[in-house]
Amino acid sequence: MAKKVNVGAVIHGVEDMRMEQVPMPTPRDNEVLLEMDCVGICGSDVHVLTHGGFGEYKLRQPMVIGHESSGVVIGTGKSVKRLKVGDRVAVEPAIGCKVCKLCKAGRYNLCPDGIYSATPPIHGTLQNFYTHVEDCCFKLPPNVTMEEGALLEPLAVGVHSCRIAGIQLGSNVLILGAGPIGMVTVLVAKAMGAAKICVLDLVQSKLDVAKEIGADVTLQIKKGDKEEDLVKKIHQLLGVAPDISIECTGAEPCVRLGILATEIGGVLTLVGIGSTNMNLPITIALVREVEIRSGFRYANAYPAALTMVANGTIDATKLISHHFDLKDSVEAFKTSRYGLDGAIKVMIHCQPRNKNNPGKKM
Known part of the structure; x- marks a missing residue:
């Protein structure tokens, strides 16, 4: 069986993003290993590339970018109980410490010790494989596409x-x-x-x-x-x-x-x-x-966003203006940054489009 190779979009500094091989992650006990499918480009991602960070979060070492994402579970840690291999999930990038006063009050978006994907120095999701805690992965019903799963992040905002x-x-x-x-x-x-x-x-x-x-x-x-x-x-x-x-x-x-x-x-x-x-x-x-x-980011908003997409209340796919393959991420960021060809939401596909969408043709 061929060894899996992980390639990601790595920002090394201002105006310096490269597609290169990155380490293959291994899930911890409470994590799942994901084969990433879709990753949308957010304005904050672009800001890291153009300004080397934002606010107090400064890029000090190379970092994989991306946080609006969906993927498929291909491995699980020993403590994972809710998800299984083959599940399609949306990834909520915000993880609170779960024990501080703010987290216990449900305001984990304000947790001083929390982490957030693609916020320096935390690596993001724009790569072939990624690990994430089980409780921040939301299983997608069959009628929700991987693109819609990635769109849950801005919808949660x-x-x-x-x-x-x-x-x-x-x-x-x-x-x-x-x-x-x-x-x-x-x-x-x-x-x-x-x-x-x-x-x-x-x-x-x-x-x-x-x-x-x-x-x-x-x-x-x-x-x-x-x-x-x-x-x-x-x-x-x-x-x-x-x-x-x-x-x-x-x-x-x-x-x-x-x-x-x-x-x-x-x-x-x-x-x-x-x-x-x-x-x-x-x-x-x-x-x-x-x-x-x-309002800073979001807290406890993914379930509502997923419900509105799943029951047809919201059609967020109208916001997707461009599609790119992972290998073309540099061009995708250029399109998003300059609003080329009327760009609104630029979607990057880490897998062939519709590979993981039931009933959809690739």
Whole structure:
């Protein structure tokens, strides 16, 4: 029997990603060994390549990238009981310590000792084989494809953000940014009962997709637009001031606009990660009691995301714009980074496409 060779996309430094052989992992007692199938490219992955990390997480040694992923179990540790060889799973990349106060409260995304795939120095999933703890692998039902399994990661961000924002039946929602996170937020907000959704972005083609997947109205903004004019346009498009705004870009102008456009007593939830320091109209938020909340990654959101995909409430596949083989990962990152050919979500296949999708042709 031929020896398995593991190849991964390794970032060595800024603008330096190489496809090369990496060690074959061995599962620990509570882990499964996965043959990876699909890995989506996230903006944070691109940021590691272009800036050598993000925030306090700095790339100090070569690291395999990737964290939006699905795979097939091909081996199990001796303590694994729920999963078996052959199971198709989505991989939740966040692992808390399970014993601290935050983990015990269910907020493992904030665990100070937690780890997260493809966050320096932790290796990611964009490789042929990968090991992961059993309880962070979610078995996919037969009607959910491997691509959809990989999309559960960004969808989980949307679930977490909408929960924190408090979206409910009848909410009027403003979503700032039509990138992948803005898009999944549209999908989830609509599924949670939002009455009307307005999405704004700089790029009209992205807004067109947002409209296709559930946005009721969209607004293309341009550099130099006056804040007061944009606020008026948002209110006109929605018919009211949004009671909930979700900021998905991290850009200072959008955070400012979120504060100014949200109705008195409303909620602004910050999801996009931008500059550490910003010039914001905090006093306006204070006197209007605009509550500013924040959502970091997700916690306990994978089951809801998987359920909505499995029962057909959400079709996230419309967000996949490009497909690449693992060997072409460098080109895939280029496509995602520069938004080539209208790129939204770029999917990398570590196996032949549809190999592990029941009823699908390869």
